[in-house]
Amino acid sequence: xxxxxxxxxxxSPAWLREGVPxxxxxxxxxxxxxxxxLKRIVFLYECLLELPGVExxxxxxxxxxxxxxxxxxxxTIQTARCPLPRIKRQGEELGAQWLDPEPFVExxxxxxxxxxxxxxxxxEKHVIG
Amino acid sequence: MAGxxxxxxxxxxxxxxxxxxxxxxxxxxxxxxxxxxxxxxAAAEVDDHVSAxxxxxxxxxxxxxxxxxxRYGRTRNALDGAVTGLSxxxxxxxxxxxxxxxxxxxxxxxxxxxxxxxxxxxxxxYYRRVLDDIGDDVWDDLEEWKTGYHADHYADELPEDxxxxxxxxxxxxxxxxxxxxxxxxxxxxxxxxAAYVVHWRRVKWQAGAAWMLSHLLDGDLASNNLSWQWxxxxxxxxxxxxxxxxxxxxxxxxLQGVGPGGQRPFAGSYDELNERLFERR
Numbered sequence: 388x389x390x391x392x393x394x395x396x397x398x399s400p401a402w403l404r405e406g407v408p409x410x411x412x413x414x415x416x417x418x419x420x421x422x423x424x425l426k427r428i429v430f431l432y433e434c435l436l437e438l439p440g441v442e443x444x445x446x447x448x449x450x451x452x453x454x455x456x457x458x459x460x461x462x463t464i465q466t467a468r469c470p471l472p473r474i475k476r477q478g479e480e481l482g483a484q485w486l487d488p489e490p491f492v493e494x495x496x497x498x499x500x501x502x503x504x505x506x507x508x509x510x511e512k513h514v515i516g
Numbered sequence: 517m518a519g520x521x522x523x524x525x526x527x528x529x530x531x532x533x534x535x536x537x538x539x540x541x542x543x544x545x546x547x548x549x550x551x552x553x554x555x556x557x558a559a560a561e562v563d564d565h566v567s568a569x570x571x572x573x574x575x576x577x578x579x580x581x582x583x584x585x586x587r588y589g590r591t592r593n594a595l596d597g598a599v600t601g602l603s604x605x606x607x608x609x610x611x612x613x614x615x616x617x618x619x620x621x622x623x624x625x626x627x628x629x630x631x632x633x634x635x636x637x638x639x640x641x642y643y644r645r646v647l648d649d650i651g652d653d654v655w656d657d658l659e660e661w662k663t664g665y666h667a668d669h670y671a672d673e674l675p676e677d678x679x680x681x682x683x684x685x686x687x688x689x690x691x692x693x694x695x696x697x698x699x700x701x702x703x704x705x706x707x708x709x710a711a712y713v714v715h716w717r718r719v720k721w722q723a724g725a726a727w728m729l730s731h732l733l734d735g736d737l738a739s740n741n742l743s744w745q746w747x748x749x750x751x752x753x754x755x756x757x758x759x760x761x762x763x764x765x766x767x768x769x770x771l772q773g774v775g776p777g778g779q780r781p782f783a784g785s786y787d788e789l790n791e792r793l794f795e796r797r
Contacts (some may be wrong), residue, residue, distance in 0.1 A: 424563035503642050
């Protein structure tokens with residue numbers, strides 16, 4: 388049985404699944420390192436309060452998610468793929484299964500990211516048509 | 517219940533204190549805010565303001581319902597233009613980029629009619645792709661500075677008068693207070709305050725980027741840091757500048773950029789400002 392580890396880039400009801408225990412952890416290391424102010428915490432918290440059934444904790448993310456998975460006898464930790472290096476590291480440490488959000492635009496082949504203009508030259512026809 | 521009983525006869529183990537989840541039962545916002553202050557004292561110490569902007573899907577839906585793509589295209593650069601206010605929700609995945617793209621196209625009637633807004637969403641997608649590639653290097657200068665100076669010519673920390681919003685310059689102080697109090701800045705103010713920090717005060721963009729991440733409800737490593745780098749010129753072909761005329765125009769005359777004693781640090785043509793602020797190599 389899976390659990391869902393909800394991180395701070397996926398605070399949408401779309402990620403909630405009936406019968407799948409779901410956890411969000413306020414990452415204390417991140418909050419301290421990026422010196423998050425109170426208004427950011429309150430905003431995050433309000434997002435979470437509108438997601439029914441999500442358990443909310445604070446502490447070390449990997450420790451808390453692991454303990455949550457054990458309590459629920461889970462064999463899989465699911466989460467959404469995201470480019471934040473902090474989340475990538477934590478997900479890798481947890482052996483998480485990455486679920487892909489619907490892409491904004493699918494670009495075949497290698498994309499030159501040196502400048503936006505180069506990306507947009509390729510993306511524009513897919514986005515605008 | 518945490519703390520209600522202790523039958524062991526001894527002190528509770530510290531980890532047992534963490535065994536209770538955080539609360540979900542709040543009578544109102546005031547109670548939630550008081551609880552957050554209590555549970556996250558360090559965050560309250562950084563800055564104790566709470567934004568009028570609410571988190572959650574309901575607030576996001578209300579914002580989405582008001583999106584007007586053609587008006588956005590025409591007016592977004594003005595301080596009172598039809599900006600969407602969606603960024604805090606996009607940042608936290610409360611609404612998805614693809615979902616927003618579809619809704620924007622539907623509202624406008626065609627992708628062409630929503631061109632500018634779709635392009636802004638594309639910037640977000642672009643910055644995320646770059647972050648995915650470079651990871652923690654997002655904190656390093658991605659390219660050399662094109663200001664004629666080197667990184668070590670720039671200070672590591674933001675000046676105290678700036679952080680207190682007490683420079684005496686109406687534009688600077690207004691922008692600092694707005695960010696601290698609301699967690700939001702119009703994109704024009706973000707770019708301009710970044711240019712002020714880096715080019716007028718000659719402070720490393722990293723200090724400014726970290727300052728914004730502490731406060732912005734949409735604080736996002738990708739868009740935030742890469743935009744600061746773009747302003748600084750370490751992720752773009754030249755430094756971004758603005759002048760007084762442009763400031764007055766986008767703010768509808770509300771902000772003049774005038775400092776104590778009538779100083780006008782932003783006055784002049786772009787050529788003059790380039791000459792004054794940058795070192796010719």
